[in-house]
Amino acid sequence: MKINWIENILYPKVFLNRRKATKYFQGKTILITGASEGIGKACATILSKFQVHLILVARSQEKLEEVKAIATQNNSTASIYVTDLYQEQQIDQLIEYIHARQMTIDILISNAGKSIHRSLTKSLPRYHDFTRTNMLNYLAPVKLTLALTPLLSQQKGEIINISALNVLLPPAPHWAAYQASKTAFDQYCRSNQSEWKKMNVKLKTVYLPLVKTEMIAPNDRYKNFPAMQSSEAALRIIKLILGTGSYSRPWWSPFPITIGFFIRKIWDKF
Numbered sequence: 001m002k003i004n005w006i007e008n009i010l011y012p013k014v015f016l017n018r019r020k021a022t023k024y025f026q027g028k029t030i031l032i033t034g035a036s037e038g039i040g041k042a043c044a045t046i047l048s049k050f051q052v053h054l055i056l057v058a059r060s061q062e063k064l065e066e067v068k069a070i071a072t073q074n075n076s077t078a079s080i081y082v083t084d085l086y087q088e089q090q091i092d093q094l095i096e097y098i099h100a101r102q103m104t105i106d107i108l109i110s111n112a113g114k115s116i117h118r119s120l121t122k123s124l125p126r127y128h129d130f131t132r133t134n135m136l137n138y139l140a141p142v143k144l145t146l147a148l149t150p151l152l153s154q155q156k157g158e159i160i161n162i163s164a165l166n167v168l169l170p171p172a173p174h175w176a177a178y179q180a181s182k183t184a185f186d187q188y189c190r191s192n193q194s195e196w197k198k199m200n201v202k203l204k205t206v207y208l209p210l211v212k213t214e215m216i217a218p219n220d221r222y223k224n225f226p227a228m229q230s231s232e233a234a235l236r237i238i239k240l241i242l243g244t245g246s247y248s249r250p251w252w253s254p255f256p257i258t259i260g261f262f263i264r265k266i267w268d269k270f
């Protein structure tokens with residue numbers, strides 16, 4: 001009850017203008033990575049109300065079929081492409097599939113991701129934590145955006161980077177693998193932003209706070225933390241696509257960003 005009250009303040013409800021959304025999205029092809037559950041599934045569910053074509057990417061065929069069924073029920077169409085984004089070869093196959101069918105892509109929602117919360121001591125024998133988070137959170141989306149830039153450019157399309165608020169905060173203990181990989185992709189995107197603009201490709205980034213999905217489920221400490229619902233996160237993502245801004249973050253984020261900056265200054269002195 002108490003958390004609900006805090007959540008309502010931290011994450012006020014957002015609403016979509018349905019008519020504007022239909023006008024904007026109708027007939028568009030939208031590729032969503034990590035579409036089988038969590039935030040990706042919530043984006044697919046809402047977007048499917050606007051008669052779009054969805055290309056749904058993740059590893060779980062069964063869950064993707066469920067999302068496809070929702071899209072069809074909502075009068076949209078969907079193709080599913082089962083891909084393990086840890087595997088470069090499978091990313092190449094996805095790219096080939098798109099090119100072979102001469103698909104157009106209007107919007108790429110780069111959402112698939114993996115989070116790891118682990119101390120340095122526990123990470124010592126776990127180099128693979130870093131290769132895996134880097135592959136999924138950084139290198140796979142780099143490979144996809146490089147390959148899809150010409151298609152997005154033809155369509156005057158958009159790349160939506162589903163990032164995390166902790167990318168904007170100072171580095172935090174136990175988050176090295178996750179924070180480094182998410183920051184790497186954010187830097188890559190921001191570095192390319194002006195060149196994408198010249199190619200008629202817009203970059204938009206959503207710096208999400210904690211969202212109630214499977215990603216945070218293994219971490220007991222988050223059970224009582226105020227967090228956003230995945231549908232609310234998806235609404236914010238879609239609102240950003242519809243709006244003119246290039247990024248979105250929670251209204252209160254300037255406070256931890258500023259406090260973090262000063263704490264870092266003090267911390268570094270010791």
Ligand SMILES: NC(=O)c1ccc[n+]([C@@H]2O[C@H](COP(=O)([O-])OP(=O)(O)OC[C@H]3O[C@@H](n4cnc5c(N)ncnc54)[C@H](OP(=O)(O)O)[C@@H]3O)[C@@H](O)[C@H]2O)c1
Pocket residue numbers: 033034035036037038039040057058059060061063083084085086110111112113114115136162163164165182207208209210211212213214215216
């Ligand atoms: N939840 C949060 O608190 C939070 C906060 C800030 C930012 N984010 C960001 O939001 C995005 C979505 O997170 P979420 O919370 O919705 O996570 P989630 O519920 O765990 O969903 C992750 C999605 O990524 C897919 N995925 C995982 N590994 C994959 C792989 N190797 N190849 C292809 N797809 C893979 C999963 O599908 P399969 O398992 O079927 O492959 C699933 O569809 C991530 O980029 C995350 O960094 C989340």
